[in-house]
Amino acid sequence: MTTYREAVRQGMREALEGDPRVFLMGEDVGRYGGAFAVSMGLLDEFGPERIRDTPLSESAFVGAGIGAAIAGLRPIVEVMTINFSMLALDQVVNNAAALRYMSGGQLSVPLVVRMATGGGRQLAAQHAHSLEVWYAHVPGIKAVAPATVADARSMVLAALAEPDPVFVFEHATLYPIEGELEDGDLPLGRAAVRRAGTAVTLVTYGGSLWKTLAAAEELAGDGVDAEVVDLRSLRPLDMETVLESVAKTHRVVIVDEGWCTGSLAAEIGMQVSEEGFDLLDWPPQRVCSVEVPMPYAKHLEDAALPSAERIVATVREMAA
C-alpha cells in the first residue's frame, strides 16, 4: 500500500528520472520536504538545481515556471495552497493561459502547477477553500483533481506529457490515504465511474469522492443504487461519461466542495440540462459548500462542507 502523498512523489520521481528537463520548484519543497511532505527526500535524490526552494513570491515563481517552460524545460511548480495561488493568478490567466493564443500559436507553455486545495482540517478562511472552478473557467489551461492514490501518481506524469499548462489540485485531506499504484498511462480529460449503479448519478471530484462513495453505500442500504462518477478532469469536463450515466439513472446530484454560486456543479448541472434535458426525471441537484468563508471551529466547518449525510438527504428528497 502507498499513500497519496507518496504516490505524487513517486510520479514526480519517475518524471525527474526520465526527463532531464523536469525540475520542481516551490516554497519549502527542498530542505523542508514540502509543506505536506510530498517532496520529502527528493532534494537528496536530485539535488538543489532540480529541487528548488523558492522565496514566498508566488507570482514570480509561477511566472518563472512559465518562462522556463517556454524556453524548453518541463517545470513542476508547487504552490503551497490554492488560497496562496491567488497571488499568482495574474501569471496564470494573463500569461500561462493566453500566451499560445496571443502569440498566434508560436508559443506553448508545458508547465505543471500542483497545489493543495480544500477544507476539513480546521484551517479557517485563508487556507481551506476550494477554488478550482476559477482555474477551470479559463481557456488555455487544463485542470485535474486526482482523488485516488493511483491517479495521484499517474496524473503528474500525464500532466507533464501535455504541451499546455496543467493545474493539479490535491485535496489536502487525501495526502494520508492509502491505496494501490497502477501502471500504465492515464489519458487526461477522462472521468471514471468509481461505483456502478442505476438509481441516481452522483458526480464529484477530488476530496469529495470519498464522502460521495460513503453516501452511496448508505443509500445502498435503502435499496437506492447510486452510480458515482469521479470527474478527474475539471477542464476539459468529460460530459460524455456524465451523460451516459444520467441516461441510465435519470437523476443527477453534483457534489462539489466549491461554493454553490458559479460553481463547477452549476456548470455540470447546466450542461446536463442543455444536453440531457429529456433524460432527466428530476431537476439536477447540488451539494456544495455553504456560502461562508471557511470557519475554524470544527462543528461549523463540518456544517459548511459537503458531507455524506447531506448527499444522502439530497438523494432521499428526490422522488423515487
Added chain:
Amino acid sequence: MTVPHAAAAQGVTRERALGLLREMLRIRRFEEKAAELYSLGHIRGFLHLYIGEEAVAVGAMQALGEQDRIVATYRDHGHALARGLPPGELMAEMFGKATGCSRGRGGSMHFFDVSRRFYGGYAIVGGGLPIAVGLALADALEKRPVVTACFFGDGAVVEGEFHESMNLAALWRLPVLFLYENNLYAMGTAIERSQAQLDMELRARGYGVPAEVVDGMDVLAVAAATRRGVDAVRQGGGPHLIEFKTYRFRAHSMADPDLYRTKDEVEQWRERDPIDLFVRAQGIDEASLAAVEEAVADELEQAVAFAEAGDWEPVGDLEQDVYTTGPAP
C-alpha cells in the same frame, strides 16, 4: 558631399551612425503612420506610441545577440522594429490580419516573434518580469550563455512582480538584464506621485543588483551601457539593471487627452529629441538625412501595402491555438 562629423571623434563610423539614425527613424515614421492609420480607423484597440524613446530600443538592441531573448512591454513597436521584426508583419498585426506577427490575435500591445527570440509585449504592467526570470532560469539550468533582456517602465517599479523578480533573479544569479525605461509617467501618474524612492540605483542595490543610470536620449550612451550590462550578465555575474531616462513625446495612448503634464515640459523634452540630438552630434548632413528618410519611407510604404494586402484569419479558426495540437515545440 561628404561632411566630416563628430562621430569619428566618438569612435563611431559614418556607416554605423547612419545605421543608428535609420533605426531610430524607422520607429519614428512607423509610429507616425500608425497614428494616422488609427485616426482613419484601420488600426483599433489601444495604440501606445514610443515616439521620443527611440534611442532606448535602438541603442539597447545593438548590444544583444541573436541568441539573446527579449521581453517587452505593451509599448512594443520600437522594441520589435529594433529587434528586426519585419515592419509589414507588425503593421499587419495592428490591422488585425492573419499575416501579422501574432496572426492578428495580439494587436499593437502583443507583438511576438519567437524566431527572433522576441517573447512578446506584455500589457499587464510588470507581468513580463517573471517570464524573463523564467527564460533566464532555463538558460542557467541548461548552461547556455544567453542573456534575457527585459524592458519595463516606471509603472512596473511599484508592482510587486518587479520586486519579486529582482529578488529571485538576484538570489539565483540569473542572466537577466533589466532595462528600465523611465519616461516619468505611468499613464498619467508622475513618478513623484507614485514612487517613494526615485533613486533606482539605490533600489537595485537593495537587491544586490548592480545598476547604472543613462541618458535615454543618447543612443550611443544607451548602446554602451547596454553593452556593459550584457557583458556583465553573460560572464555570470547575475542580473544587472540599467535605467534609461527618457520621455514619450506623445500621449500615453491615442485615448489620452494628455492633461497631466504641461506643454512647456513636453517642449523642453522635445528639445532633447534623440534623433535631432544624434543628427547634430554626428554632424549628419541634410543630403544623408534625406537619403535615410527616403529608404525609411520606402520600407514603410511596403509595410502598409503588406498589411493592406493581408488576409483576415477565417472566423472558423477562432478557437485554433487555445491549446497545442501535437507535442510542445
